[in-house]
Amino acid sequence: MRVTLTVNDEARVADDVWPGESLLSMLRERLGLTGSKNACEQGECGSCSIYLDDTLVCSCLVAAGQAEGHRVRTVEGLTDGDGDAVKAAFVEAGAVQCGFCTPGLVVSTHALLDRDADPTDPDIREALAGNLCRCTGYEKILDAVRLAAERRRA
Amino acid sequence: MTTTALDTPVFLRPTTLAEALAAKAAHPDAAPITGGTDIMVELNFDVRRPAVLLDLSEVAELRTWERDGDRVRVGAAVTYTRIVHELADELPGLALAARTVGSPQIRNRGTVGGNLGAASPAGDCHPPLLATGADVEVAGVRGTRLVPVAEFFTGVKRTALAADELVTAVLVPRKRGPQQFAKIGTRNAMVIAVCSFALALDTSARTVGTGIGSAGPTPLRAPQAQELAAAELPWESRDDIDVRLATRFGELVAAAARPIDDVRGTAAYRRLALAVLARRCLRWAWQEYRCA
Numbered sequence: 001m002r003v004t005l006t007v008n009d010e011a012r013v014a015d016d017v018w019p020g021e022s023l024l025s026m027l028r029e030r031l032g033l034t035g036s037k038n039a040c041e042q043g044e045c046g047s048c049s050i051y052l053d054d055t056l057v058c059s060c061l062v063a064a065g066q067a068e069g070h071r072v073r074t075v076e077g078l079t080d081g082d083g084d085a086v087k088a089a090f091v092e093a094g095a096v097q098c099g100f101c102t103p104g105l106v107v108s109t110h111a112l113l114d115r116d117a118d119p120t121d122p123d124i125r126e127a128l129a130g131n132l133c134r135c136t137g138y139e140k141i142l143d144a145v146r147l148a149a150e151r152r153r154a
Numbered sequence: 155m156t157t158t159a160l161d162t163p164v165f166l167r168p169t170t171l172a173e174a175l176a177a178k179a180a181h182p183d184a185a186p187i188t189g190g191t192d193i194m195v196e197l198n199f200d201v202r203r204p205a206v207l208l209d210l211s212e213v214a215e216l217r218t219w220e221r222d223g224d225r226v227r228v229g230a231a232v233t234y235t236r237i238v239h240e241l242a243d244e245l246p247g248l249a250l251a252a253r254t255v256g257s258p259q260i261r262n263r264g265t266v267g268g269n270l271g272a273a274s275p276a277g278d279c280h281p282p283l284l285a286t287g288a289d290v291e292v293a294g295v296r297g298t299r300l301v302p303v304a305e306f307f308t309g310v311k312r313t314a315l316a317a318d319e320l321v322t323a324v325l326v327p328r329k330r331g332p333q334q335f336a337k338i339g340t341r342n343a344m345v346i347a348v349c350s351f352a353l354a355l356d357t358s359a360r361t362v363g364t365g366i367g368s369a370g371p372t373p374l375r376a377p378q379a380q381e382l383a384a385a386e387l388p389w390e391s392r393d394d395i396d397v398r399l400a401t402r403f404g405e406l407v408a409a410a411a412r413p414i415d416d417v418r419g420t421a422a423y424r425r426l427a428l429a430v431l432a433r434r435c436l437r438w439a440w441q442e443y444r445c446a
Contacts, residue, residue, distance in 0.1 A: 001165060019165035019207055020197040041198040043191055043260055044344055058259045061194040063187055065165040066211050108258070129343030130257020 005067045007031060008077030017064045024048040024059035026067075027074060035075040035103045046131030049104040049111075050074045056111040058130070075103040078110055086110050086148045095144035097135035105131045109145050117153055119145070164206045171215040171293070174320060177208055179295040182317035184208040188216075188231045189263035191256070192272045216267065216322060225325045227291070230267020237266070245326050247282035247333035247352050254278055254337050257344055267321045270306065273313045273372075274346075280307070280373035281352030281365030282335055288326040294319040307372035331355035332442035334435035337367070338419075338427050348419040351407065351431040355439050357446075360389045364432070369411035369424045376410035376432070379403050383436065395440045404433035 003014045003026065014030040022041070027033045027050070036059055037047035043058040050059045051073040059072075078086070086109050089095075096102050105128065112119055112127035119127065124145050133141060166184065168174040178184055185204035187193050188211050196202040210216055216231035219241065226244055228237070234252035238261065242249035248266075255261050255278050269279040270290055280303070283290075289300040292315055303324070306314050315321065333354045339345030350367035362383040364376040383403050387395070413424035 019163045020203070022194060022198060042195040043256065046257065046259060049259055055262045056259055057263050060198060061190045061260075061263060063165070063190055063194060063197075063207065063209065065167065065207070066187070066190070066209055068167070111258075126343075127258060130259045 001065060003064050003068050005069065006071045007033065008073055014064070019063075019065060021064045022060045023050075023052070023062040023064050023067050023072070026064040027059060027072070033074050033076055037100055037103055039100065043130075044132065045101070045104070046108060046128075047101050047104040049107040049131065051107065051111070056108060075107050078106065082113065082152060083110055085151050086113070086144075089148035089151065090141075090144045093140050093144035093147050095137060095140040097133070097137045101131060101133045101135075105133070105141060109148060112145070113149055113152055117149065119149060163204055165209065166206060167209045167212055169212045169214070171213055171322065174208065174210055174213050174216075175293055175295050175318075177206075178320050179318045181206040181208070186210050186268075186271060186320060189233065189260075189265050189268050191260050191264045192268060192274075210267075210320070221328070222325065225327050227323050227325050228266055229323050230270075230321045231265050232267075234261035234264050234266075244328045245282075245286075246329055247285055247335050247354050248279060248326060250333070250335035251278045251282045251337075251350075251352065254335070254342075260344075266324055270321050270324065271313070271315070273307055273311050275307075275310055275370060275372055276347045276350075276368035277373065278337065278347060278350065278367065281350050281367040282333065282354070283324060283326065284365030284373055284375050285333070285352040285354040285363035286327050287363060288324050290314075290321060291323040291325060292316075292319045293322045298322070300325065304375060310371045330359070331357035332439035332446075334439045336431040336435055338431065346418065349411070349413070349424040349428050349431070351428055351435055353432070353435040353439050355443060357389070357443060360384060360387075362387070364407060364410075366407065366411050366428060368418075369413040369428055371412065374410060374412065376407040379406035379410060379432065382406055387440065392444045394444070395437055400433045400436050401429075403436050404429035404431075407432035 039047040048059040184206035216229045219228045237252040269277045283303045290306045335352045337350035338348040347368040349369045352365040354363040366374040408425040408429040413421040
């Protein structure tokens with residue numbers, strides 16, 4: 001089937017989409033957007049986190065056809081000042097080890113700071129509870145979120 | 155849309171409830187999908203290939219909630235995130251349970267209707283719905299009916315839904331007293347309950363509702379524990395709760411469970427943990443009543 005949607009402010013069309021296919025698979029395999037990572041395929045790890053309209057979701061748990069007519073924003077599309085600031089904070093804080101979880105964490109952090117400019121540590125832990133880092137570099141990730149929040153408030 | 159290769163599902167996308175019900179009647183084997191948090195896992199791992207996927211996420215009627223007398227009618231496609239943000243005052247038990255589901259990403263997509271439709275014995279919404287005495291609204295082209303939630307679950311992942319019916323809403327009594335929910339898992343996020351317990355006090359009727367999760371083939375109530383607490387709680391004096399009453403309540407809840415040993419825990423552990431959760435929930439709720 002054909003899916004028509006807006007991805008990172010661009011009108012896109014994906015053809016030959018298998019009706020049981022995930023939005024993650026469509027983004028990666030048909031639209032060439034490989035920033036969202038494919039790891040657990042069951043919503044456990046958060047490495048495929050994206051915005052569907054304005055909501056943070058695991059793209060592996062959205063059927064591609066459910067995105068028909070909707071807006072999607074992936075890590076590639078987070079090029080506004082806030083998105084760049086989150087990415088820079090991850091680099092500067094040393095929050096990137098193997099890097100596989102990083103795109104999902106960047107999107108989840110962006111979503112957190114969008115609704116809460118000054119999150120407490122428990123707020124940050126709660127907001128990132130659905131994003132796993134198997135290098136277990138969580139302390140630096142928390143540093144990165146605090147740094148991004150601080151810069152955004154400045 | 156009528157013919158399809160054996161392994162290629164048809165994707166149906168109704169935009170009204172009437173269209174959705176007509177589609178379910180025409181395709182009784184259709185798998186409804188809204189948040190996708192259960193069914194997409196099955197599709198991703200190829201453990202299930204439904205012939206028809208019925209996407210309910212564009213049906214506006216399912217995405218609303220409204221007050222209906224002394225109850226709140228929560229549409230089947232209202233997400234956990236919205237329950238937490240919009241219904242915590244009126245439906246505190248359900249909101250507490252919704253708060254423990256998955257992660258922000260999962261709560262942004264997952265729905266009460268999906269939880270009911272999947273009918274996992276471990277579904278987090280089920281204990282508070284049992285404790286408050288909610289009704290499940292199910293509809294089909296033949297009409298709409300209400301099923302008391304205790305009668306909705308007929309077995310492991312089996313429900314009272316007919317093949318041509320969809321869950322359209324759940325009618326939950328508005329708060330009539332303190333409510334609590336507690337759940338055991340290996341971490342705070344992203345866990346399927348090892349066991350869970352919900353409690354709802356009705357301080358006007360002086361009754362106590364219970365719901366046990368993940369400790370039986372279906373979510374269960376603990377009728378003897380309910381009767382004991384209703385009869386022996388010091389409703390009038392609001393005295394501190396007797397420790398023997400709280401302990402006995404916990405024991406009766408544990409006795410009402412029908413747990414098994416599985417990958418998440420043993421039956422013995424579940425009974426032990428349920429006795430503790432039930433005792434704690436009763437004390438927390440009673441403390442709230444005393445301080446009200």
